[in-house]
Amino acid sequence: MIQKIFLCVFFCSATFISSAQQCTYNFKGIVTDYHDGTPIFGASIFIKSLNKYATSDARGHFEISDLCPGKIEVRISHISCETKEVFITLDNSFFQEFYLEHHTEELKEVRIVATSKLKTKTLQSSVLKKELIDAYSNSSLGDILKNIAGVSAINTGNTIVKPMINGLHSSRIILMTNGVRLQDQEWGIEHAPNIDINTAEKISVIKGANALEYGGDAIGGVIVVSPDRVLVKDTLYGKSILTGQTNGSGFSFHTALSKATKAGWYVNAKTTFKKYGDFESPAYVLSNTGLNSQAFSLRSGLKKFETGFNVYYTYVKNNIGILKSSHIGNVEDLVHAINSNEPLIVAPFSYDIDAPKQEVTHQLVKIDFYKRYRNTGKLVLQYDFQNNQRYEYDIRVGADKEKPSIDLNLNSHTLKTSFEFDSKSNQTYKVGLKAAYQDNFANPNTGVRRLIPDYYAYDLGLFTIGNFVLNDKTNLDLGLRYDFNYINAKKFYFKSRWNERNYDIDFNHLIIGDFKTQWLVNPTFKYHNFSASAGISHQLNEKNSVLFNYALSSRAPNPSELFSDGLHHSAARIELGDLRMQQELSHRISSSYYFENEKTSVLIDLFYNLIHNFMYIEPEGTEQTIRGAFPVWGYKKTNASLFGVDINWQQQLTNKIDFNNKTSFIRGRDLVNDRHLIDIPAANTVNSIRYQNKKWHHFNATLESNFVFAQNLFPNNNFDVFIPTTNNTVLVDVSSTPNSYHLLKFNTDTSFKLSENSEITVGFTITNILNSKYRDYLNRLRYFADDLGRNYVLQLKFKY
Numbered sequence: 001m002i003q004k005i006f007l008c009v010f011f012c013s014a015t016f017i018s019s020a021q022q023c024t025y026n027f028k029g030i031v032t033d034y035h036d037g038t039p040i041f042g043a044s045i046f047i048k049s050l051n052k053y054a055t056s057d058a059r060g061h062f063e064i065s066d067l068c069p070g071k072i073e074v075r076i077s078h079i080s081c082e083t084k085e086v087f088i089t090l091d092n093s094f095f096q097e098f099y100l101e102h103h104t105e106e107l108k109e110v111r112i113v114a115t116s117k118l119k120t121k122t123l124q125s126s127v128l129k130k131e132l133i134d135a136y137s138n139s140s141l142g143d144i145l146k147n148i149a150g151v152s153a154i155n156t157g158n159t160i161v162k163p164m165i166n167g168l169h170s171s172r173i174i175l176m177t178n179g180v181r182l183q184d185q186e187w188g189i190e191h192a193p194n195i196d197i198n199t200a201e202k203i204s205v206i207k208g209a210n211a212l213e214y215g216g217d218a219i220g221g222v223i224v225v226s227p228d229r230v231l232v233k234d235t236l237y238g239k240s241i242l243t244g245q246t247n248g249s250g251f252s253f254h255t256a257l258s259k260a261t262k263a264g265w266y267v268n269a270k271t272t273f274k275k276y277g278d279f280e281s282p283a284y285v286l287s288n289t290g291l292n293s294q295a296f297s298l299r300s301g302l303k304k305f306e307t308g309f310n311v312y313y314t315y316v317k318n319n320i321g322i323l324k325s326s327h328i329g330n331v332e333d334l335v336h337a338i339n340s341n342e343p344l345i346v347a348p349f350s351y352d353i354d355a356p357k358q359e360v361t362h363q364l365v366k367i368d369f370y371k372r373y374r375n376t377g378k379l380v381l382q383y384d385f386q387n388n389q390r391y392e393y394d395i396r397v398g399a400d401k402e403k404p405s406i407d408l409n410l411n412s413h414t415l416k417t418s419f420e421f422d423s424k425s426n427q428t429y430k431v432g433l434k435a436a437y438q439d440n441f442a443n444p445n446t447g448v449r450r451l452i453p454d455y456y457a458y459d460l461g462l463f464t465i466g467n468f469v470l471n472d473k474t475n476l477d478l479g480l481r482y483d484f485n486y487i488n489a490k491k492f493y494f495k496s497r498w499n500e501r502n503y504d505i506d507f508n509h510l511i512i513g514d515f516k517t518q519w520l521v522n523p524t525f526k527y528h529n530f531s532a533s534a535g536i537s538h539q540l541n542e543k544n545s546v547l548f549n550y551a552l553s554s555r556a557p558n559p560s561e562l563f564s565d566g567l568h569h570s571a572a573r574i575e576l577g578d579l580r581m582q583q584e585l586s587h588r589i590s591s592s593y594y595f596e597n598e599k600t601s602v603l604i605d606l607f608y609n610l611i612h613n614f615m616y617i618e619p620e621g622t623e624q625t626i627r628g629a630f631p632v633w634g635y636k637k638t639n640a641s642l643f644g645v646d647i648n649w650q651q652q653l654t655n656k657i658d659f660n661n662k663t664s665f666i667r668g669r670d671l672v673n674d675r676h677l678i679d680i681p682a683a684n685t686v687n688s689i690r691y692q693n694k695k696w697h698h699f700n701a702t703l704e705s706n707f708v709f710a711q712n713l714f715p716n717n718n719f720d721v722f723i724p725t726t727n728n729t730v731l732v733d734v735s736s737t738p739n740s741y742h743l744l745k746f747n748t749d750t751s752f753k754l755s756e757n758s759e760i761t762v763g764f765t766i767t768n769i770l771n772s773k774y775r776d777y778l779n780r781l782r783y784f785a786d787d788l789g790r791n792y793v794l795q796l797k798f799k800y
Helices: 001-023 129-136 140-143 331-339 495-500 559-563
Strands: 023-033 044-047 054-055 061-067 070-077 084-090 094-100 123-128 152-158 159-163 173-177 202-207 221-226 234-243 250-261 265-276 293-302 308-322 357-373 377-393 408-426 427-442 454-471 474-494 512-517 518-521 524-539 544-555 565-568 571-577 584-598 600-625 629-651 658-671 686-695 699-708 719-721 728-732 741-757 758-767 791-799
Touching: 023 044, 023 070, 023 084, 044 061, 054 061, 084 094, 129 202, 140 152, 140 159, 140 202, 140 221, 159 173, 159 221, 331 629, 331 719, 331 728, 474 495, 474 559, 495 518, 571 600, 600 719
Parallel strands: 023 094, 173 221, 571 629
Antiparallel strands: 023 061, 044 054, 044 070, 070 084, 123 202, 152 159, 202 221, 234 250, 234 791, 250 265, 265 293, 293 308, 308 357, 357 377, 377 408, 408 427, 427 454, 454 474, 474 518, 474 524, 512 518, 524 544, 544 584, 565 571, 584 600, 600 629, 629 658, 658 686, 686 699, 699 741, 719 728, 741 758, 758 791
């Protein structure tokens, strides 16, 4: 018995001694910042299987002792850092350096919203977030952007909506979607952006030309459509939105599904369908104003801290009806339309979309790759390709009835790279290079004189940006950019037009062919554009902030401003470009003041924009064709100034009720001719009061009042025309603006949990509650019909 006890004690002791002898390894290391190599204090180092941990000291060092040989899983974490997990095999004492991205939160792009402080950026900018984007799922980009003070839209009816920032639009605004500059014939005033807003998690608007990373020609500003964030964890989730409305008797359906893994792999697919029939004014049907739209996007890639890539594809197709009565046969029809209180054509409601109409298809493919370099920064490489196919249909008869009057195909290739030096927390630098090529083909088989010619274009851009934290209250941003633009076109001009425009004096060297009544010419232009920006923001105290900014930007003429020559059928007017157009040069000075306390926030944006060689289009008379006389709109240039103020005021009245006011005021002046500019938005003010109660299933209810003043400051572009049927000469009033108008809107929504991971949100909206008759100055169809009447909208949103 004693022998057995002795043997048991001996073996246990031997085992204990053996174990004690083996578990003598030390695990030492240092935790440093990935960007600048500085030590991280207070990082937690945790060994899961052994439940042992250590904390890094002021030098970033740590040590865990008495470890046994074998494989261990180590988790390194720190506040505001991305947690890192590694597996280590111990067969001896071990030392390793670990890198964490200590200032991840500081490097994230922050936009100014009405509830954020100006000290975060030196730009005048605003953000629309996912909740509002979902509510506008059935609408266009131009519609949702009207929620930002200073942003309006120039319309062709209610389905073609182009955003306008502080009075500027089209080629003066850059639209970025998922890191790609949209190229979709944006020069056309009746060319709406081909983008599905449902692909966005947030939409940012930067006023002015200060975002030089995106381009130096954004005299009006930049719109950045950002995709959903990628979640680096094992997850599968989705969302579906069904919206129905009475005006147009149509619906919109959007669905999205996302899958991500802890390893960083992800895939996201989205699709949207919209179908609407003829919309209605308060008194009559707006015939041939329906819309059919389909959109699909697919995004996939690998997201890791140090390296990753993204692949993105999107397809958008829009079939857009244009008000039938806006199709005029000649200027006499225009006179009748202006003098009539109702459209000349009012047909029963229909889902059919006939000529005049637009059919536009846009496809985009993007591939990008990024890699971070320790103690240095981040490299990004990107290539994208876009194809834009645009058909515009006029009312035609005979064999040409189904043939488009305009058939344009634009292919765009872009290659760009950037490197951000972010190793220092108080200063970052970014440099980038872009090379782009475009090829535009105008199909000559339409049977109609081509409005825009064949051309190809090269663009080369180089920029550098510096961001500096001067102290805990002051930030400074500086930027420089150079762009080279080259365009090469081939175009036929009637000899009579060539001489009428005095091109025979200035451009006879461009003629490469003689075709009886026409010249074939080969215009080529080169433009060197320099841009710069400087901005400073300062936190006066906890409640008050200010910023000041200056931006110099330069924009080359677009193809329409240079080459337009002929009848633009969807616009029912003759448009004439000018080969003498030169670059626009903009000097924009802006400042902002922000106040915030517990219940009040006020943001005031001021700006003054002086633009040399400002290009614009305006009526200049009529011209006789085989179909009759048509209005002639010509591109011109001048020196112009724009100044204005945007105000956003939020006031919490109680813990459940708040008030919001957005007011915009702008003035535009032609300095050469000492007159007002055309197409400048009227002053407007939007007031809303909201009630919210989270205990009532997150119930929200908002009543909104939108008052638009009459635009009484406009140039006089009226002209006289002879009407053969009456043997009279009459004044064609294309200048006078509509009266002021007031619209009321009501919105409410509430959410219900269906399960732990799913919920449904029910929303109900009424627009133009009083069914008011009105016409908007910036709607090109205001000559022919009233704007939209009352509309009831019901929306169901499922998250799962």
